[in-house]
Amino acid sequence: MEYIYAAMLLHKAGKELTEDTVKSVLTAAGVAVDEARVKALIAALQGVNIDEAIKKAAVAAPVAAAPAAAGGSEKQAEAKKEEKKVDDKKAEESAAAGLGALFG
Numbered sequence: 314m315e316y317i318y319a320a321m322l323l324h325k326a327g328k329e330l331t332e333d334t335v336k337s338v339l340t341a342a343g344v345a346v347d348e349a350r351v352k353a354l355i356a357a358l359q360g361v362n363i364d365e366a367i368k369k370a371a372v373a374a375p376v377a378a379a380p381a382a383a384g385g386s387e388k389q390a391e392a393k394k395e396e397k398k399v400d401d402k403k404a405e406e407s408a409a410a411g412l413g414a415l416f417g
Contacts, residue, residue: 332351
């Protein structure tokens, strides 16, 4: 994960993504650098528009749940809350999977 963070930090700073720059960031952070992982990261990011990938992976903020109808039971409201939690968790997992696939 720290390799991806290094690449994102370099991208945000407007620096070129090369093996040497990624190694420098990781070394500065106190991470033991694995040459193979650095090479794989750089190869995976070749030709990738990182800004566009981040936009696609961004998860929209969930819309607030509508208040329960007057006279509705408390159990129905609780069931809706549980359903929303499950949907939110699925959205988070989907976004995380997308980012993982993006950076190999």
